[in-house]
Amino acid sequence: MSAELKRMSDLLKSGATMMSEACPECGSPLFKVGSDIICAKCNKPVVILRAAEEESKIIGSRILDDLEQTVLSKIREMNSVISSEGDVERLTQYGRALSTWLETLEKVRRLRSG
Ligand SMILES: [Zn+2]
Incomplete structure (x- = not known):
């Protein structure tokens, strides 16, 4: 018999x-002995x-809230950069970055709801 068993x-x-x-x-499994x-x-x-x-769940959701705000502000920044950018190659790069930020946003929102 193992020590555990x-x-x-006992x-x-x-x-x-x-x-x-x-x-x-x-x-x-845990055992309750008295208190x-x-x-x-x-x-x-x-x-x-x-x-x-x-508490840790609450802190976790706060971090996700902050993260969501950060991601949203990055998306806003990207949006203003894209709207004033005329270079097709750079626009493609921004588009890729934007899509990454949107994916991150989606993940953050999924984590928050889950
Ligand atoms: Zn244990």
């Missing part, structure tokens, strides 16, 4: 209950921070 069975024997949540570090949450594989208490998780 031994710890799991935990269960001591009255611990297996939780539906998995260890954020190793992905094995403690323990990972049998990592052999240490795990703190499930839902609030922190939510």
Whole structure:
């Protein structure tokens, strides 16, 4: 029996209950012992921070908001440059850059909605 399995069975024997949540570090099932949450594989208490998780999601969406604004301002810049540009070759280059920015914008918006 592996040390991990031994710890799991010891935990269960001591009255611990297996939780539906998995260890954020190793992905094995977590055990609840009283008010403690323990990972049998990592052999240490795990703190499930839902609030922190939510917070990081909020921060993540803020970054995406900022990124969207940056991309939009770049697209605006490109637009004004393109409208005053007469050189076909440069216009082609700007067009390519613009298409990259638009793709980025699309990705950012997809990430935000997802
Ligand atoms: Zn673990």
